[in-house]
Amino acid sequence: MWKRSHSVALGLLAGISLLLLSLPDEVATRVKLALSTMYLPLLGLAGASQQAWNHASDTLLSRRELLRQIEQLRRENQRLRIEAMQAAEWARENARLRRHLGWQESSPWRDRLRLARVTLRDPTPWWRTLQVDLGSRQGLRAGLPVLIPEGLVGCTREVGPLHARVVVLGDPDCKVSARVLNETGDVGIIQPADPVQRDLVLLSYLPRAARVLPGHTVVTSGLGGLFPPGIPVGTVVDVRPVENGLYQEARVRLAAPIHAVQEVWILWP
Template identity: 80%
Template sequence: MWKRSHSVALGLLAGLSLLLLSLPDELATRVKLALSTLYLPLLGLAGATQQAGNHVAEALLSRRELLRQLETLRRENERLRIEALQAAEWARENERLRRQLGWQQTSPWRDRLRLARVTLQDPTPWWRTLQVDLGSRHGVRPGLPVLVPEGLVGRTQEVGPFHTRVALLGDPNCRVSARILNPAGDVGIVQPSDPLQPGWVVLSYLPRTAQVLPGQPVVTSGLGGVFPAGIPVGSVVDVHPVENGLYLEARVRLAAPIHALQEVWILWP
């Protein structure tokens, strides 16, 4: 069927060509002009359609390319953001270690201090302990003081070959003799306080005549032979009598941030 239509079209085209050739020149010119007037709009429409198709294809390709570039930029921005956060964290860690080392150089125990990294902290409020990455293989033994530049942290308790558990101030296994820096130098015992207040302890067994005021510093007394004298413990918050006024108790806010420790110093004897 298609071949028949094609043959008919070719025959018509050939006949039209012969007719044009047999016509006088003037009449042939007029017929050609009429045919060109008829076909030129159709040819223009076809060209415009092709150009519009080309523009649509280019627009689709441009949009796809823009989306690809946006996704590439988004990933690059996320990578740079993560790198910036890492760089800021490294800068904070370097500054913290620089302060730690600077404090060690000015400490009276600088030749007896060794830095340990905190690897685990007890999440329960009743037992205040943490774990560090030094153990008996490094010379650690139970009962050594643990401190940071701000003040006393606690003492070593359970020592393994490569790790040590530290009992923090406020833990029942870490009782410290401490002195208030007032004219009388009153001495008490650091004991646990409210479990929901990890940055606080109680200084018990103060003389009932002690002149204790809020804000007075508290340091280790040196009594008992475990902790050297003069290590900061904290400062007095308030004081009240207990046991029918037989002695006083003072609440003390700790100097060391025991709830946010990353490195500590172990003091060798």
């Protein structure tokens, strides 16, 4: 259909051209003027339509390009966010290890300390244990103190060739003799407290006359021979009499954030 219309238009144009050539000059000039007056708006409309089409094509291409660039920027932003998170984690780990090593250098047991990574945690609230990546092949054995710069964590219990289980403060299998840093240096036994509040333990069997107050610092006493004296255990939260007032017990908030530790130091004999 389009080809037929196109042929008809060309035929009409050729006929008009022949007619103009056969007319006298004066009449041909008037006819040309009339035709130009009639077709100029159509030619202008055709030119405007072509310009509009070209502009629309450019707009569509620009929109596609813009969407492509937006998607590319989104992916680049996501990649940079992941890299920033990784860099922040590496910076935290670096700062943590620097603090560990700085503490080791100033520790009185610096030549007896071995760094181990925590590889597993017990998810239950009743037993509090960790698994570390040192074992009997590295010379580890059961019954060694485990600590971090903030304070005591617990002790090694079951040792395999490459891993060991650590029972931590607040576990029923980890009882520690501890001393209150007050005027009389009262001594008690660290025992489990509320299983839900993992940062609290009980300091039991304190003397009835002990003047233990909230805010007092609690450290290992050295009695029993397992833990050296003076390792920070925590801070007294409150005190109450028990067993008809025969002795007292205090709730102690642990100094070591045991639920969040990622590396620990094991004190070799």
